Amino acid sequence: xxxxxxxxxxxxxxxxxxxxxxxxxxxxxxxNLMSYVxxxxxxVLGFDRATAAKHMLEVHQNGKSVVWxxxxxxxxxYTHQLQQWQLNARLIRART
Amino acid sequence: xxxxxxxxxxxHMSFITLQLSPRFLAHLQPLLETVSAGLRIQTxxxxxxxxxxxxxxxxxxxGLLDTLxxxxxxxxxxxxxxxxxxxxxxxxxxxxxxxxxxxxAVRLRLRVTRLKSLADESLETGDVxxxxxxxxxxxxxxxxxxxxxxxxxxxxxxxxx
Numbered sequence: 197x198x199x200x201x202x203x204x205x206x207x208x209x210x211x212x213x214x215x216x217x218x219x220x221x222x223x224x225x226x227x228n229l230m231s232y233v234x235x236x237x238x239x240v241l242g243f244d245r246a247t248a249a250k251h252m253l254e255v256h257q258n259g260k261s262v263v264w265x266x267x268x269x270x271x272x273x274y275t276h277q278l279q280q281w282q283l284n285a286r287l288i289r290a291r292t
Numbered sequence: 293x294x295x296x297x298x299x300x301x302x303x304h305m306s307f308i309t310l311q312l313s314p315r316f317l318a319h320l321q322p323l324l325e326t327v328s329a330g331l332r333i334q335t336x337x338x339x340x341x342x343x344x345x346x347x348x349x350x351x352x353x354x355g356l357l358d359t360l361x362x363x364x365x366x367x368x369x370x371x372x373x374x375x376x377x378x379x380x381x382x383x384x385x386x387x388x389x390x391x392x393x394x395x396x397a398v399r400l401r402l403r404v405t406r407l408k409s410l411a412d413e414s415l416e417t418g419d420v421x422x423x424x425x426x427x428x429x430x431x432x433x434x435x436x437x438x439x440x441x442x443x444x445x446x447x448x449x450x451x452x453x
Binding site for chain 2: 225226227228229231232235239276279280281282284286
């Protein structure tokens, strides 16, 4: 809802484009500290220490880690937050 | 670097206090200001909005830049206050996140600009012959290492790691 001065842009993306499961994937980078990455996972995704460490090590050793899978809107939210924390995060459609 | 975590019962705020060399901070300040100025208009790395949608991309990027500007502003203000207070930097716990993100952004930007002559492995392991670096690279590397140390300290003191 908006007042007369508010412009509301409708989400014109098709339902098909937004449907299904989406992965939030974090890719390795040579700059961010391992402790920093683990901390960000805890802060943004609510992981406990062990889970954050597990995903951090996956990023470090495998080059990437799928940190969350679910609906498009929440996946966008998490991806944006992780990027705000300067992690190399991307949104990728999960294979059905 | 002397580090202390304190709690102010009057304001119910907790602080992390670091005592650094004011001369070092003064030396760091121009470089941080230059890098931060660049980060006001461009993100530290190239981020792709989720899909090829110009409106979403603009909103996505605006959100990232807004946060980046506030975060870098916090880091710069911290350094300025530290210089004014003879090297004493006091970070309120609630603001530590901004400093952590800003430090990451500055380090990313330094990596792809002033430190691009150094190998990833050298930067990760610290196996760098500091004295053999060109003056501009030396300054950037000192800043890069300092910010990493600052991040480690904050993460440790916040119990957030």
